[in-house]
Amino acid sequence: METVIEKWPAAINTVTIGAREDGGGTRSSTVTIGGETTLPFLAFEGAPPHRPALALDILDYSPDDWPETLREPFREALGDPAEWAGLCQEKYRPDLICLRLQSLHPDWGDTDPERAAETVRAVLAATSLPLIICGCDHPEKDNLAFPLCAAAAAGENCLIGFATEENYKTLTAACLADNHAIWAQSPIDINIAKQVNILISEMGFDPKRIVIDPNTGALGYGIEYTYSIMERIRLAALDGDKMLAMPLLGDVGADAWRAKEAKAAEKDFPEWGEENLRGPLWEAATAALLLQAGADLLIFRHPEALRKIRDHLDNLLDIA
Amino acid sequence: MALTGLDIYKLLPKTNCGDCGSPTCLAFAMKLASKQAELQSCPHASEEATAALGAASQPPIRLVTIGAGDNRVEIGNETVLFRHQETFYHQTALAVRVREDDPEREARLEKIAGLRFTRVGEEIAVDLAALEEESGDPEKFAAFALRAGELSGLPAVLISSSLPCLGAALEKIGKSRPLICPRSPEKIEDFAALAREHSCPLAVDGGSVEKTAELSLRAREAGAEDLVLLAGSGSLKEKLADLTVIRRQALRKQFRPLGYPTIAFTNPDADPEAQALEAAVLIAKYAGVVVTDLIRPEYILPLLTVRQNIYTDPQKPIQVEPKLYPVGTPDRNSPLLVTTNFSLTYFTVEGEIEASRIGAYLLVVDTEGTSVLTAWAADKFNAASISRALNDSGAADLLDHRNLILPGYVAVLSGKVEEESGWTVEVGPREASGIPKFLKTAYRGGTGKDQS
Ligand code: B12
Numbered sequence: 001m002e003t004v005i006e007k008w009p010a011a012i013n014t015v016t017i018g019a020r021e022d023g024g025g026t027r028s029s030t031v032t033i034g035g036e037t038t039l040p041f042l043a044f045e046g047a048p049p050h051r052p053a054l055a056l057d058i059l060d061y062s063p064d065d066w067p068e069t070l071r072e073p074f075r076e077a078l079g080d081p082a083e084w085a086g087l088c089q090e091k092y093r094p095d096l097i098c099l100r101l102q103s104l105h106p107d108w109g110d111t112d113p114e115r116a117a118e119t120v121r122a123v124l125a126a127t128s129l130p131l132i133i134c135g136c137d138h139p140e141k142d143n144l145a146f147p148l149c150a151a152a153a154a155g156e157n158c159l160i161g162f163a164t165e166e167n168y169k170t171l172t173a174a175c176l177a178d179n180h181a182i183w184a185q186s187p188i189d190i191n192i193a194k195q196v197n198i199l200i201s202e203m204g205f206d207p208k209r210i211v212i213d214p215n216t217g218a219l220g221y222g223i224e225y226t227y228s229i230m231e232r233i234r235l236a237a238l239d240g241d242k243m244l245a246m247p248l249l250g251d252v253g254a255d256a257w258r259a260k261e262a263k264a265a266e267k268d269f270p271e272w273g274e275e276n277l278r279g280p281l282w283e284a285a286t287a288a289l290l291l292q293a294g295a296d297l298l299i300f301r302h303p304e305a306l307r308k309i310r311d312h313l314d315n316l317l318d319i320a
Numbered sequence: 321m322a323l324t325g326l327d328i329y330k331l332l333p334k335t336n337c338g339d340c341g342s343p344t345c346l347a348f349a350m351k352l353a354s355k356q357a358e359l360q361s362c363p364h365a366s367e368e369a370t371a372a373l374g375a376a377s378q379p380p381i382r383l384v385t386i387g388a389g390d391n392r393v394e395i396g397n398e399t400v401l402f403r404h405q406e407t408f409y410h411q412t413a414l415a416v417r418v419r420e421d422d423p424e425r426e427a428r429l430e431k432i433a434g435l436r437f438t439r440v441g442e443e444i445a446v447d448l449a450a451l452e453e454e455s456g457d458p459e460k461f462a463a464f465a466l467r468a469g470e471l472s473g474l475p476a477v478l479i480s481s482s483l484p485c486l487g488a489a490l491e492k493i494g495k496s497r498p499l500i501c502p503r504s505p506e507k508i509e510d511f512a513a514l515a516r517e518h519s520c521p522l523a524v525d526g527g528s529v530e531k532t533a534e535l536s537l538r539a540r541e542a543g544a545e546d547l548v549l550l551a552g553s554g555s556l557k558e559k560l561a562d563l564t565v566i567r568r569q570a571l572r573k574q575f576r577p578l579g580y581p582t583i584a585f586t587n588p589d590a591d592p593e594a595q596a597l598e599a600a601v602l603i604a605k606y607a608g609v610v611v612t613d614l615i616r617p618e619y620i621l622p623l624l625t626v627r628q629n630i631y632t633d634p635q636k637p638i639q640v641e642p643k644l645y646p647v648g649t650p651d652r653n654s655p656l657l658v659t660t661n662f663s664l665t666y667f668t669v670e671g672e673i674e675a676s677r678i679g680a681y682l683l684v685v686d687t688e689g690t691s692v693l694t695a696w697a698a699d700k701f702n703a704a705s706i707s708r709a710l711n712d713s714g715a716a717d718l719l720d721h722r723n724l725i726l727p728g729y730v731a732v733l734s735g736k737v738e739e740e741s742g743w744t745v746e747v748g749p750r751e752a753s754g755i756p757k758f759l760k761t762a763y764r765g766g767t768g769k770d771q772s
């Protein structure tokens with residue numbers, strides 16, 4: 001019997017996030033993702049050169065609507081993003097921190113773009129991990145904040161998002177000016193994913209500095225779409241499509257915790273069991289599927305979910 | 321191996337008589353090769369040709385049935401490596417292991433029977449009880465197998481490398497077609513004979529893909545037809561490799577010895593969370609049966625959901641019929657809520673209305689099976705489609721009021737819907753989980769009859 005080994009003509013780009021002193025930044029570590037030459041975790045065809053990276057979310061306001069399970073691990077730091085970031089680094093050891101500037105949004109506080117930039121500075125001071133910065137998904141407010149935040153993090157080589165088909169110019173210009181990587185999002189559509197990358201590249205931005213977020217649908221709430229779109233993007237990339245050859249991002253936590261099965265209390269659904277076990281596992285299971293579809297960077301909410309996936313990766317990569 | 325047009329041509333009479341509807345034997349052969357015709361259309365084909373072509377037209381991965389009666393499961397007969405290429409057809413059977421020497425084994429079997437849930441209008445449940453023989457005592461194991469069936473109500477996987485134990489168990493429960501699962505490559509012919517005798521499916525475990533292929537050939541020759549291939553016994557990395565190699569050999573090379581569904585075990589020494597994540601990967605990556613030691617709903621519910629999602633046909637979202645649905649026992653003053661006909665959306669909203677214990681009507685608009693925001697973005701959930709659905713539903717005849725509740729995510733539609741339909745719009749919460757509170761406190765239309 002002769003094993004079918006698949007040889008692909010192309011490889012996935014590698015993207016590095018974060019900069020140490022020698023790279024002009026102040027981070028104590030950097031994270032490099034991508035570089036695959038085969039489908040996920042098929043070591044018999046070529047080991048992935050970089051482990052998928054795991055980030056932990058922090059918010060710029062106190063998320064009172066989060067379920068208890070999710071608030072508990074951060075209790076003393078909620079509402080103070082700098083402290084929250086420090087706590088994460090020390091206690092839960094993610095590879096990166098993802099700062100969400102959600103309070104910019106008119107529905108979530110409508111805070112000043114200047115304040116967002118200050119938050120970025122404070123978080124950079126409080127943690128030495130590479131930083132992902134995420135806007136509030138309100139185009140006008142994001143466009144006011146992106147240039148200020150990019151400048152506040154100049155030299156740190158952050159990943160900033162997200163750029164969409166309708167709103168990419170301001171972010172792209174800001175990332176060009178201050179040398180950050182771009183988080184490009186598209187609504188579970190391979191053609192739009194490609195289109196956003198083309199649009200960003202046409203502004204003179206290096207396509208090898210883009211990460212694709214094909215939009216995460218959580219387990220039970222759309223992952224069947226995300227999973228296949230990721231697979232299709234990865235197959236097209238390995239087949240040579242340079243405008244899809246970017247590493248893939250899974251925004252796991254933000255989406256998984258919208259699922260009822262993740263957050264419902266045991267008293268309301270006794271047949272589903274304990275919420276403290278169920279919620280983090282719902283998030284981790286979402287992540288495990290995205291890894292099989294090709295995800296290179298996963299953003300988590302619950303530290304237990306992150307820990308489980310770190311162990312799971314050891315198992316997948318056969319590291320005892 | 322798949323036969324090419326030329327291979328087939330060599331087997332035909334080569335008379336070009338045209339009786340098959342094709343002008344020449346070659347043309348007919350080409351049609352056969354691309355599966356656009358069937359051999360029966362040629363009345364002159366020899367027996368030899370029929371036999372050869374029959375073998376080639378078998379599905380590349382055999383369909384195997386475990387169990388008999390209503391709770392039997394079918395695995396295999398898959399046609400693609402990636403679900404977007406078509407779909408995955410026969411979902412992974414989930415098996416929970418029960419060890420013979422476990423003092424809690426009866427309670428465990430009862431629990432397994434209770435691991436069923438309803439999601440999106442579908443019943444999702446554990447399918448098999450995997451019974452691990454430990455006593456070495458045929459009589460004991462047979463009694464255990466019989467009792468397990470009574471308690472769990474599920475077909476079994478019989479895990480044992482002892483021929484006498486398996487034989488004794490099959491005497492008792494063979495009729496229910498358990499999967500025989502010897503965990504050793506020894507004496508494959510004997511196990512195959514047992515499988516043939518009881519017409520049960522048989523798992524083969526060679527320890528490596530190559531060895532498993534050899535064993536499957538031998539088992540086949542010894543008369544066992546329904547085989548299941550064991551994938552990897554080491555790390556998850558190995559299992560993933562084995563499952564991938566087996567699926568590829570079967571589909572890409574039509575390699576018969578590997579043309580069967582697979583079975584994989586999660587690592588019994590790993591903690592439950594790790595086993596659950598491992599199982600999620602095995603489900604996504606081609607396992608026909610996954611055996612785990614998990615028993616708590618916290619671990620099983622996500623796995624059953626993984627399976628439901630991965631095995632959903634990517635071309636057709638699960639939909640419900642667009643019409644007016646009563647929820648609870650609504651009256652003429654009950655609230656009217658509007659949503660889309662994507663099953664996930666419908667059942668989520670319906671569940672929350674039910675939880676509120678307030679009778680209501682739910683108007684389901686035809687959005688071709690898409691969610692609220694997706695349908696809105698695609699202009700399928702708009703003032704026109706909502707008004708049309710409202711008119712067609714006959715809601716006006718059932719209700720004394722003219723108020724309707726829109727999903728919070730499409731608050732922007734309010735004005736236009738009011739204009740077009742003439743009904744008064746109230747904007748509900750964004751997430752369905754807010755519906756009970758909304759109906760009880762915030763909702764101003766109607767009077768909302770409380771049934772609690
Ligand atoms: C899976 C998905 C898809 C799937 C389709 C799934 C389906 N069958 O609908 C696919 C990949 C096909 C898809 C396609 C598109 N999508 Co889409 N998709 C999603 C995704 C990831 C999940 C949707 C989902 O299943 N949600 C779960 C269901 C249950 O949610 P729901 O229907 O909204 O119901 C909830 C509430 O609305 C509420 N509710 C429902 N009914 C009611 C009723 C009342 C009275 C009340 C009070 C509450 C209520 O309860 C439910 C639970 O809380 C979302 C992003 C996300 N994470 O939400 C994007 C999203 C909805 N899609 C989006 C877009 C733009 C599209 C496309 C137009 C993109 C494109 N050009 O390809 C297409 C359109 C497809 C078409 N032409 O038909 C956007 C919409 C943007 C916007 N806000 O306008 C989203 C938000 C992604 C994004 N951030 O950009 N999509």
Ligand code: SF4
Binds near residue numbers: 333339340342345363
């Ligand atoms: S009917 Fe048979 S013999 Fe006649 S042309 Fe067709 S294939 Fe050839």
